[in-house]
Amino acid sequence: MRAITILPGAANSVRLDNVEEPAEGDGRILVRTRALGICGTDHEILSGLYGSAPQGEARLILGHESLGTVEDAPPESGFRRGDHVVGIVRRPDPVPCPACASGEWDMCRNGLYTERGIKDRHGFGAERFRIEPAFAVKAEVALGLAAVLTEPASVVVKAWEHVFRIGRRSPSWTPANVLVTGAGPIGLLAALVGAQHGLIVHVLDRHKDGPKPTLVRDLGGVHHTNASSLGDMQFDVVMECTAASAVIADAIRRCAPSGVVCLVGVSAAGRKDEFDIGGFNRKLVLGNEVVFGTVNANRRHYENAARALAKANSGWLGKLISRQVPLSRWQEAFVAQPDDIKVVINFTA
Amino acid sequence: MRAITILPGAANSVRLDNVEEPAEGDGRILVRTRALGICGTDHEILSGLYGSAPQGEARLILGHESLGTVEDAPPESGFRRGDHVVGIVRRPDPVPCPACASGEWDMCRNGLYTERGIKDRHGFGAERFRIEPAFAVKAEVALGLAAVLTEPASVVVKAWEHVFRIGRRSPSWTPANVLVTGAGPIGLLAALVGAQHGLIVHVLDRHKDGPKPTLVRDLGGVHHTNASSLGDMQFDVVMECTAASAVIADAIRRCAPSGVVCLVGVSAAGRKDEFDIGGFNRKLVLGNEVVFGTVNANRRHYENAARALAKANSGWLGKLISRQVPLSRWQEAFVAQPDDIKVVINFTA
Numbered sequence: 001m002r003a004i005t006i007l008p009g010a011a012n013s014v015r016l017d018n019v020e021e022p023a024e025g026d027g028r029i030l031v032r033t034r035a036l037g038i039c040g041t042d043h044e045i046l047s048g049l050y051g052s053a054p055q056g057e058a059r060l061i062l063g064h065e066s067l068g069t070v071e072d073a074p075p076e077s078g079f080r081r082g083d084h085v086v087g088i089v090r091r092p093d094p095v096p097c098p099a100c101a102s103g104e105w106d107m108c109r110n111g112l113y114t115e116r117g118i119k120d121r122h123g124f125g126a127e128r129f130r131i132e133p134a135f136a137v138k139a140e141v142a143l144g145l146a147a148v149l150t151e152p153a154s155v156v157v158k159a160w161e162h163v164f165r166i167g168r169r170s171p172s173w174t175p176a177n178v179l180v181t182g183a184g185p186i187g188l189l190a191a192l193v194g195a196q197h198g199l200i201v202h203v204l205d206r207h208k209d210g211p212k213p214t215l216v217r218d219l220g221g222v223h224h225t226n227a228s229s230l231g232d233m234q235f236d237v238v239m240e241c242t243a244a245s246a247v248i249a250d251a252i253r254r255c256a257p258s259g260v261v262c263l264v265g266v267s268a269a270g271r272k273d274e275f276d277i278g279g280f281n282r283k284l285v286l287g288n289e290v291v292f293g294t295v296n297a298n299r300r301h302y303e304n305a306a307r308a309l310a311k312a313n314s315g316w317l318g319k320l321i322s323r324q325v326p327l328s329r330w331q332e333a334f335v336a337q338p339d340d341i342k343v344v345i346n347f348t349a
Numbered sequence: 350m351r352a353i354t355i356l357p358g359a360a361n362s363v364r365l366d367n368v369e370e371p372a373e374g375d376g377r378i379l380v381r382t383r384a385l386g387i388c389g390t391d392h393e394i395l396s397g398l399y400g401s402a403p404q405g406e407a408r409l410i411l412g413h414e415s416l417g418t419v420e421d422a423p424p425e426s427g428f429r430r431g432d433h434v435v436g437i438v439r440r441p442d443p444v445p446c447p448a449c450a451s452g453e454w455d456m457c458r459n460g461l462y463t464e465r466g467i468k469d470r471h472g473f474g475a476e477r478f479r480i481e482p483a484f485a486v487k488a489e490v491a492l493g494l495a496a497v498l499t500e501p502a503s504v505v506v507k508a509w510e511h512v513f514r515i516g517r518r519s520p521s522w523t524p525a526n527v528l529v530t531g532a533g534p535i536g537l538l539a540a541l542v543g544a545q546h547g548l549i550v551h552v553l554d555r556h557k558d559g560p561k562p563t564l565v566r567d568l569g570g571v572h573h574t575n576a577s578s579l580g581d582m583q584f585d586v587v588m589e590c591t592a593a594s595a596v597i598a599d600a601i602r603r604c605a606p607s608g609v610v611c612l613v614g615v616s617a618a619g620r621k622d623e624f625d626i627g628g629f630n631r632k633l634v635l636g637n638e639v640v641f642g643t644v645n646a647n648r649r650h651y652e653n654a655a656r657a658l659a660k661a662n663s664g665w666l667g668k669l670i671s672r673q674v675p676l677s678r679w680q681e682a683f684v685a686q687p688d689d690i691k692v693v694i695n696f697t698a
Contacts, residue, residue: 099607102521107637109606162518166639169514172451245626257458258448266635269628277594279618284642285592286615288456290515291640293633 003126004036004330004345005059011048016330019061019126026122026130029079030072031087033347035148035324036125037065038333039185040266041118046334052120063125064089064117067139067148077133084143086150086306087124088135090115090296106158106296127327127347137302140310145324146317148344149189153305154297156189159262160197161301163237166290167260175199175236175259181251182242183212183223185342186264188320190239193308195219199237202230204247210339211319218316235259243267249275257287264294324349352475353385353679353694354408360397365679368410368475375471375479378428379421380436382696384497384673385474386414387682388534389615390467395683401469412474413438413466416488416497426482433492435499435655436473437484439464439645455507455645476676476696486651489659494673495666497693498538502654503646505538508611509546510650512586515639516609524548524585524608530600531591532561532572534691535613537669539588542657544568548586551579553596559688560668567665584608592616598624606636613643673698 001021007013022030042062045051053060066087073079092100093112099105105113117123139147167173178194180187183205194201201221205212208225216223224230227250234256240248243265255261283289297305309317322341325333326349333345350370356362371379391411394400402409415436422428441449442461448454454462466472488496516522527543529536532554543550550570554561557574565572573579576599583605589597592614604610632638646654658666671690674682675698682694 098521098523099519104519104521107519107521107607111606165518166515166641169511170448170453170456172447172453172456174447240630243627243630245630248626248630257460258456263630263634265630267627267630269625269631271625271627272623273626274621275624275626276618276620277597277622277624278592278616278620281589281592281594281597281612281614281616281642282618284640285612285644287642288644289642291633292515293630293636293638295634295637 001127002327004062006045006051006062007058008051008053008060009048013048014046014062014334017059022126022128022130024130027132027135028074028077029070029085029131029133029136031068031085031129031131032071033066033068033124033127033129035067035145035347036063036345037148037151038343038345039065039152043334045118051118054120054122060117061122061126062117063123064115065148065151066124067145068129071128079133079136079138084139084141084147085136086139086147086302087116087129087131088137088299088302089118089151091121091135104298106298106301137299137306139306143309143314145321145344145346146309146314149185149309149317149320149342150302150305152185153189153309154301155264156186156193157305157308158297158301159190159239159264159294160193162292162294163260163262166292170258173258177202177235178237178239179204179235179251179254180239180241181247182265183207183216184241185320187239187241188215188341190241190264191216191219191221192312194237194239195221196308196311202235204230211322211341215316215319230254238262239264241265245271245273252280252291255287255289257289259287259289261289261291262294263291350476351676353411355394355400355411356407357400357402357409358397362397363395363411363683366408371475371477371479373479376481376484377423377426378419378434378480378482378485380417380434380478380480381420382415382417382473382476382478384416384494384696385412385694386497386500387692387694388414388501392683394467400467403469403471409466410471410475411466412472413464414497414500415473416494417478420477428482428485428487433488433490433496434485435488435496435651436465436478436480437486437648437651438467438500440470440484453647455647455650486648486655488655492658492663494670494693494695495658495663498534498658498666498669498691499651499654501534502538502658503650504613505535505542506654506657507646507650508539508588508613508643509542511641511643512609512611515641519607522607526551526584527586527588528553528584528600528603529588529590530596531614532556532565533590534669536588536590537564537690539590539613540565540568540570541661543586543588544570545657545660551584553579560671560690564665564668579603587611588613590614594620594622601629601640604636604638606638608636608638610638610640611643612640
């Protein structure tokens, strides 16, 4: 079968390979791939900065944002032929720490997890893959291709869950508004889930052309291309999705008393910025404010992500998938275009 | 009666005044002051940097760390003559926001609170004060003068409560150790409460002489005068009590995956430090880590602080009060000495 593979650590090693059918040991459910979403982590892997192949193998099958159709599943699995499924990316360690043992592999404390298409385990970027029922999540057939957004939505749903759990350490905390910085797929999904929670949504993103301002307005949100139009507004929740130093610093300044700043983007380390640490500390202390980071998602978050997508306007979701590329022209998916939001490789086209 | 007063905004205006007996409107319980603890906020007020007098008055009676004996209380108040009491510092707004309305005045969101001895309301630094039962907390008589530590302990108890509420957004989080930076009264009380929670306690403080290293060891903790002796240790909880920029930055670096950094010290703003914002963001995101600030305390925290002090070794607590100054020599309390931990003005001596 065809699969998109890379040689970990080697830039520009990506190619469409012919590989063996998925190993039975990968799981009892056989899935025919419908679509694969591409994200920043894939670009990092393609640049050779990240990623590792399964033990004893040279190449890694890429891909962690999946959508497929069940070809074959045992009756006791809860899945049947024709179901639409999304694969969970992270797997607990063979000898799990307390986090993995309780299903919270997203809160890993020892780094011994594996991740499909990323770390030590083949991904979903092949015509077929196998998966264990514990790591497969049903997607509504009516969602169509938009269900490929389940994985990024799971990251966003976890972020919001933690925002509420943290904010509600104070039972009187009732957030009214959210500032989302960055209108990529994660930012727009964060805005969607914020709107579903009933918050007034503001999105700060430098793109004034293209589909993003309209997508924000379609959620009932306010789109800002410049922080100056935010005036002196403060926000009960700030979802920082750019991972850019200057935006991170400004996001923290925008936090209201008792507010929560959620960092979702993965930035590079090693730069020296000018930053008023004393002012940061003083603001957090006197305002009872929180800054936290979040990564990955566990099964509950995938299931809640599937629900959040099912509740969303399907036309709106469809516009998040700004480009579909057939597998035969897979290379195009990895070349960024100005109006890209989510680029998807369509395995059925 | 005698009272320690200041002219808000004017440095070195502190004096021992003769003032009117406390107004009946201050509360139904009349308290004879036993002791007043002095903290950094008092020093800020004495420097003219902070503090405001009640409306229509020029001077403010200082003092917010109180201990007194009930002289007179109505039967329905739940207090009786001879009870030892501590006054709660903050009062909700006359027209409270949702935080104050639910008793969470420590989570104020509109800044409209008042604070005894600090903001718009006379403090406890007088021979007698009045207080409403809702803002009076009973102290165990057996604690003696150490009950004057209830107010600073309430700040620490709130900090720990929020650490656990935030950390337990992940139910599998079971913290094993804590790093406390700074061994002032807040740091040592944070170490005490950490030890009461069963955590392994490490305290980083530059003083290698004086009583602090022994006080840490008496809790079963490890005292470090230099971060290098921490090696590459990471901590599930970091209680940052110095408010010094370099220590804050290092405290964040010491946080373990899923860990919580709690900022308790009030720093000055306005300096430009070198700080790797991208590295900070990356660490928080990939490690699911939290940095939060906390200030003040509500009634529940005072009550739990009274319990925490009652459980502590009374000899250990007594050593936290490193100097007692009689009211007649009150000025000495405001002149720092090298081995000071908590300095207390004794109103009964």
